[in-house]
Amino acid sequence: MRLNQKWQVAAENELLYHSWDDEFVVYNGATGDTHLLGLVAAQVLLKLQQAPADTVSLAEWIAPLQQIEPDDEFVFFIEQILTDFDSLGIIEHTQL
Amino acid sequence: MNVSALTPPELFSRLKEAGLFLQAGPFITHMQTSIRSVAEGIGLLYADYPLAEDTGFADFHVHLIPPANLRRWFRPQVLFSFDGRIPFKPLPLDQAFPMLEWGMNWCVSGHSHQYLILHAAVMEKQGGAVIMPAPPGAGKSTLCAALINRGWRLLSDELALINKASGALVPLCRPVSLKNESIHVIRRFEPCAVLSREVRDTMKGTVAHMKPPAGSVTQSHVSARPAWIVFPKYQPGAVTRLEPQPKARAFMRMVESAFNYSQLGPQGFQMMENLVDACDCYEFTYSNLDEAVAVFADLKLPVR
Structure with missing residues (x-):
């Protein structure tokens, strides 16, 4: 997986969110599935709903919100989240 | 008649x-x-x-x-x-x-998809209803039977019906299904309880049904406001323990207990969201029914 490849929320997905404290539940209207997300995963998804983004730029945007450095470990963490979203059909690569 | x-x-x-x-x-x-x-x-x-x-x-x-x-x-x-x-x-x-x-x-x-339906017991006291979703064997019906013999109104032992428009809990007051040891537990707890004949060797073991209190039956047209979601767990010898449950996690467990959440689509999500929002959520571990009843008596209505 190339880190500079951009991701977007898959076009067919209609996502509904609700948060309590630092946890989110997300309903995907396209699949009928509901997911429990931690704060970082929710921030990734909310950011991708605004605009397509690649792994590194997502890490750079989210890290300050978490008050941490966007080091390699954090980038890897974001990449894992993106892989999970991809496998659930929530996000897809943008057509370049 | x-x-x-x-x-x-x-x-x-x-x-x-x-x-x-x-x-x-x-x-x-x-x-x-x-x-x-x-x-x-x-x-x-x-x-x-x-x-x-x-x-x-x-x-x-x-x-x-x-x-x-x-x-x-x-x-x-x-x-x-x-x-x-x-x-x-x-x-x-x-x-x-x-x-x-x-x-x-x-x-x-x-x-009955005019309701959001959960596999849960529902009881009400002083205007607040407690919803108890649980998998088989968690002690839901035993606890439900004990509570309705100590002043709680039975709305349902098995199926929580949630009105789509109001979010209120609609009573479906029917006999309480007791299994195996819980039959004897309830006979000891409330000797006046009316139970059906025990039927052995069913797919659930030995079963008997308990007659609901007459007052619950006569109030079967009175809906109740959701106030608490409690996930019960019977554990032999356990200390009675009521612990707050994070709402997002409670939401996911409620989804697991729903019969028709998926069929209702986004409306199901919104109904569940409103329901969890309206309730204080807990995990409850118990082994002693008297102590369990005392804990439920102390539940305070959520301030909204």
């Missing part, structure tokens, strides 16, 4: 011929059977329920059919018929009354 207005022979005759139109919560069930144990069970546990003969309408038409062939003499069986269809495999004739109860639950959970 209530079921208790019929003498046992009249009840049996009614069930055998035209059938009985029984009102339980928002549903009218038209029951027919010539099986005496079923008539006895209905006479005992549904005595306080109103008949709805004059409407000529029923939400569900169920018929418990005794064997018609050699099965009459050799390991006799019973069939459950719903609107003329046979949705389940036959069971031993001795299990006819539990089969009626399970079948009535299935009628509601599988066909």
